[in-house]
Amino acid sequence: MRLRVLLSEGSSTSAREAVTVLGLAGHHVEICDPSPWCLARFSSFVRKFHHCPGLRDDPAGYLGFILKLLASGRFDVLLPTHEQGFLFARVRDRIPADVHVALPDFASYRTALSKAGFCRLLDELALPQPQTSIVASEAALRAAARLPCVLKTAIGTASRGIWFVQDQSELDRAVRELNASGSLADGVLVQDFIAGTTEKAQGVFCRGRLVGFHAFRRLAPGAGGGEAIKESVARPHARAMLARIGAHLAWHGGLSVDYLMPEAGARPLLIDCNPRVVEPMSAYLAGTDLITPLLGISLGETPDALPESRAGVKTRLAMQALLGCAAHGGSRRELLRACGRLMAESGPYENTFEELTPVRLDWLGAVPLSATALLLLASPSAAQRLARSGFGAHLLDRESIARIERDDFAAAL
Template sequence: MIDPAQQLRILIPEGSSTSGREAVTILGLAGHHVEVCDPSPWCLARYSRFVRKFHRCPGLRTDPAGFLAFVEGLIASGRFDVLLPTHEQGFLFARVQERLAGKIAFALPSFESYRMAHSKAGFSRLLDRLDLPQPPTRILKSQSEPRGATRFPAVVKTSVGTASRGIRFVHNESELASALHELEAGGGFADEVLVQDMIAGTTEKAQSVFCRGRLLGFHAFRQVAPGIGGGEAIKESVRRPVVRGDLEKLGAELGWHGGLSVDYIMPDDGTAPLLIDCNPRLVEPFNAFVSGVDLVTLLLRVSLGEEPEALPEGRERVLTHLSMQALLGFASRGGSRRAVAREFGRLLDHSGPYAGSVEELTPLSHDWYSAVPLGTTFALMLASPAAATKLARGGFGAHLLDLKSIREIESWDP
């Protein structure tokens, strides 16, 4: 068995997500050899001194079979010890894991479990089956299907979608009907659509690592300041034993193996947390790392076939921030050029709201090359603060799945 304390050769099959970029930093600081493949030559992870080699590959969304063939070719070279999916590539690898077994180490659950966690409708049904708390939810297969009484405001979600894609907020019956009509016209009802009551409260996130249904590591954080597109600009670690217990039940039911994350609402009325979304992977693991919970290394150990002891929970009230998210969020909320420049200065000297906080996405003190995407973001926002929203919308790249690519992967004979 390979010792995870020694240098490992790790292949990360995407470099565009914030989660993948943060994993690169954690792995690089541990001394591992990291290579990344991504369809975009300008992906975020490429601008890191910790990435030893970048491979431009076909897009997961546009050519899943070509993407798989490319990754299998890299694996066949014998250069890698661990395949570490950090985003939706796990859906594909879970489908074909029997083909990969014995050629490279990885940690993934069964495809049936992965598909259930990946689908918003599947996750909602799982919560119902386990009697775990969620907001009142209706699952629709068509616009005309009876949905019963809806309490407004409400959230309309397509069953497939990540990074806030496929989410609409509606405030009355007219807006709801319009949203459902728009979805039907655009093919959104090719899969299911959820209509969920909007609960007054604060959204938080928790992530975990499982080994064959047993919870080994857990971490939760809350948003201190918003970025753009539903992301966090500043985070603070929190203790959430109730959410930990809910995740334990979910992972045990699914026989989960690998990383698993959830979003949940802490209601303003003080009732129990309500689970609202699931991601079958780790999501931005750096706050956990700084808090003393190294979920990425734990995931490596599980990938290598170990069954390690569970990690103790990390420290509370640990602050981290993402400078790029902060700049984009600040500009999108109407910040002027002068205000954007002032905010950038506060980010660089860790003053104002960033006092005592650690940069998690572009850690200049550890990785000077990460100044490139940060500096580019600042320059774009300085030139046109109004471009922030357009720039954020461009984040749906070929490294992500859509319904067409999901159906293609599901049709494969594993």
Template sequence: MMPDMAVSAHVVKPLRVLLSEGNSTSAREAITILGLAGHIVEVCDPSPYCFARFSRFVAKFHRCPSMRDDPAGFLTFVEKLLAARHFDVLLPIHEQGFLFARVAPCLADRVGLALPSFANYRTAHSKVGFSRLLDRLGLPQPPTRIVESESELRDAVRFPAVVKTSVGTASRGIWFVRNDGDLEGALRELNGQDLSIRGAFADEVLVQEFVAGTTEKAQAVFCRGELIGFHAFRQIAGGAGGGEAIKQSVSRPEMRGFVATIGRELAWHGALSVDYIMADDDTAPRLIDCNPRLVEPMSAYLAGLDLVSLLLRVSQGEVPASAGESRAGVRTHLAMQALLGCAARGGTRRDIFRECWRLLTGAEPYADSAEELTPVRRDWVSAVPLTMVAIFLLIAPRRAAALARGGWGAHLLDPKSIRRIASEDFYNG
């Protein structure tokens, strides 16, 4: 049974919205929500075959420079686009928010845009900065040490542990170390990162105690530091690259309070998402990561809360009233993640075929679950990427990890591009 979708009580004229990338699952879900609301969606992305190309809801696609390899060129492209065409809202659905926050005062008079100050964005974007913020606010996180060298890391690790670089998206820069072999492998990768003679230790590295439990995510929209929309979901089944294949919405008043505290401290403006662990020992949630953006908003939408609509209103300078709670117990899934996850866990062609059949027939574990990423009935073109992924995995199931990494491309940041954007001489207005 399909859950009821969010219905906004705030009726507005269709807006012209520019999405700053079109290759992430978050962007693809936002496109569906915007399209169903009647908004005019345009997308810029460096890949000519990104998800956004396969949607009837995208009015125009703009191929742009890579933000990772050429952040100044990407910014110039967006500025020219804003000058040449009218847009009501610029929606930084992924890490483009880092770049736009850096130059937000120069964009503010050209387009609606909801972002906090660059300093506060950097705090939320950095795993080290977020950990220090949690310490300052007295909010729960796993026991954590911040290290600056290989020797410090070796001294800090107590198995099992989690090692994290200061910056990373989609589980990049995260290692689960359970023994000496895992640790040596993590150190080789850390030292092999071409950042400086110190590798990843050119920035700080986190070492956290491993907490057994279930991963959940909280999504929020803020208006000038005040929380106006909140949704949380639990991972039921994992996909590839740390993503969720099956989710279920949950009610988490305690997490709502924690996220509200974070947003208030950072005077947050726009979207913010926080990952946390519900520990097996039933203690308080342990906060483990922060994404200064809206992550896969369809779960909230299908649970009755349209966070994208709230974000558009905040971007236009409105001050919306706080939205009601989303419904708990709404189960959703991403078929593409389910197939990639099946293959990544060593699934054979037969296993992948069986997973395809379960998805098509709505058999367990997909009974009473709604598809998030590929809304075929409303947007038939969206079936093309899913079909291609299914065929690819049936031919070469062992290539699942390589296929999943294709989504971690030129539309994302790396440490070098982050330093370039943050440098004093990056932008002259």
């Protein structure tokens, strides 16, 4: 069935990949975003772009804009592709009855969004994670830190609010930044550093039951904590843990976790949670379309469980590969070499499929990819600035979360 779908933002890589899956299925796709140059806008599958207020700076304005858009009767499904789900779960009763969306209750969403809440949930379920302390003062942080370690703010996605601390000078710098932002008062996670491979598992849940699953490991890093090359993997332990988490939270919709595979080959150690499906093209290319059952769940259907995705399918994100090359000190010569290998699908990109900007499927994807390559060739140092652009006004911060949680937040709308 051809559906009219509104995406809650268009800046994230997850939104861009969801657009591809939706477009290939023949759905009518529109997006809204505070940036007129957002990544997902450059797709031939997007029928219309709506320039909206930023969730971070004006959550009430953003909500009012979305509700007005939904009241027009133009959409069947609202698809939260990033942190906007936190807002929609908070005001679920304000979304028009004829517009369908898959969301858990607000308390469950808040637990999954909060790093501190997720850590406590893992303890409650006796699921494995690195040794972790939650502290709320500088003195407690310094006492808990066993170098090397990882520091995480209670709230922070897209790799924001994370410090990998190797020595005392890095610890001092992290403490200064935490004090300056006021994040210590919300609680900071002090976590043992564990050597291993980072992997991610994604699931789609229907009222607490896992109906779709996919896992992949990082083969090469990109910029800002992202992946440049992935490979799908079979992880029954990760599947079982994700299923337990979703069942406990009575989850409804997409849910993803990050975990470490220690070098010793022990069980996965859970390190993060994202209350959404993250970058769904890896699963799609491995034979598991997570977006279609997510739409069905949004419509109130109870889909059958999907078969396992194929292990060993390698995918690439060309933009992340170029950003990662530049961010890790690559010269113009190395960037040109990376461009050549990406075009020829050779070297590390041999036998990989493009998931973020699949130009052969969607020619407009060439626009942001070419612009990124040209900008980095002109100034490789621009990689860090471009990576930070993914942390824009479409996301939440401490202040916007506090405003949304206020009892009178939606009263004036």
